Amino acid sequence: MKFSLRLGSWLGLAWLCLLTYRAQAWGFYGHRLLNRLAVYTLPPEMLPFFKANIEYLTANATRPDARRTLVPGEAPRHFLDVDAYGDSALTTHGRGLPRAYADAVARVGGEDSLLRHGIVPWQIARMERQLQAAFAARDADQILRLAADLGHYVADACVPLHTTRNYNGQLTGQTGIHGLWESRLPELNAESYDLLTGQAPYLERPTEAAWAAVARAHAAVDSVFAMEHLVSQELSEDRKYAYELRGNRTVRVYSREFSQAYHRRLGGQVERQLRYAARLIGACWYTAWVDAGQPDLSKFQLHPSAAEQARLALEDKQQAATVPRALPGHEE
Numbered sequence: 001m002k003f004s005l006r007l008g009s010w011l012g013l014a015w016l017c018l019l020t021y022r023a024q025a026w027g028f029y030g031h032r033l034l035n036r037l038a039v040y041t042l043p044p045e046m047l048p049f050f051k052a053n054i055e056y057l058t059a060n061a062t063r064p065d066a067r068r069t070l071v072p073g074e075a076p077r078h079f080l081d082v083d084a085y086g087d088s089a090l091t092t093h094g095r096g097l098p099r100a101y102a103d104a105v106a107r108v109g110g111e112d113s114l115l116r117h118g119i120v121p122w123q124i125a126r127m128e129r130q131l132q133a134a135f136a137a138r139d140a141d142q143i144l145r146l147a148a149d150l151g152h153y154v155a156d157a158c159v160p161l162h163t164t165r166n167y168n169g170q171l172t173g174q175t176g177i178h179g180l181w182e183s184r185l186p187e188l189n190a191e192s193y194d195l196l197t198g199q200a201p202y203l204e205r206p207t208e209a210a211w212a213a214v215a216r217a218h219a220a221v222d223s224v225f226a227m228e229h230l231v232s233q234e235l236s237e238d239r240k241y242a243y244e245l246r247g248n249r250t251v252r253v254y255s256r257e258f259s260q261a262y263h264r265r266l267g268g269q270v271e272r273q274l275r276y277a278a279r280l281i282g283a284c285w286y287t288a289w290v291d292a293g294q295p296d297l298s299k300f301q302l303h304p305s306a307a308e309q310a311r312l313a314l315e316d317k318q319q320a321a322t323v324p325r326a327l328p329g330h331e332e
Helices: 006-020 027-037 048-051 054-070 101-110 111-116 120-136 141-159 175-194 206-219 221-234 257-266 269-291 306-321
Strands: 240-248 247-254
Touching: 027 048, 027 054, 027 141, 027 175, 027 269, 048 054, 054 141, 054 306, 101 111, 101 120, 120 141, 120 206, 120 269, 141 206, 141 269, 141 306, 175 221, 175 247, 175 257, 175 269, 206 221, 206 269, 221 257, 247 257, 257 269
Parallel strands: none
Antiparallel strands: 240 247
16 A cells, blocks of 8 residues: 555654654663654554554553563563574574473473563564454553553564673673663664655564564674774774763763764664664554454544553552662663
């Protein structure tokens, strides 16, 4: 299906609005950007409902991160340490990790062992099935909640540093590289990115699509670290970092000079992963809708119910009252 000129104008407006967000991390700027962009990958039958709720999907794209301190077992849902299992971990045979969660638990010797190194592809597959059930049940609140959350996990699976034990460069003397790749580079360069991908495809095998996303991200891990190392050799320490005002605080950040040199070395990697993630999020939403029988979304309530708004408010209150604590898994 071809997008109309009117949709093109919506996309342009959405992009201008997105540029007003300040990047904090992929978990804030990136996740909100991706859920918003994913709306515009949907077919005409889905677009009005999702566009009517685009602010909900944008604002709530970060809730899975917020729940890390509230929900036991939330942290492992955001990553998979592929390198903890060896080179064959992503294959579908031999020593590869089973696609069925129960089989994977049995393979590694228990659920605690599996959770230790993350479960993001299994989480994506589980949530895609839950979203399909919500479409089938015609439950608008549940559709929105699950779509927002699913977008978050899909985006995480597309980040190279979410696929390695060395997730923040802590094992190679490159501590801080996570925020550099996820946050600093999009913050400085998003305005120049082309992130419009066209309509998302139907996924014949959504579970394999989740694993393919992890495999694609993991294939980029070596270059993420190697390019940072090269730029660190080229620029002295006093040129690597700078201080910038964020709100009412002055914080130490990677300098613009270093960040842009690193960005050039990566050769468009961050932009490519953002495009890929936006399209895959839309594809997961679209696939769930198709597999639910393509219910007529024009007959659904157009906005979150009072009960859903109350649930979100309660979750916010609980989050605000939670004392920060150390979490298992990747610290972000």
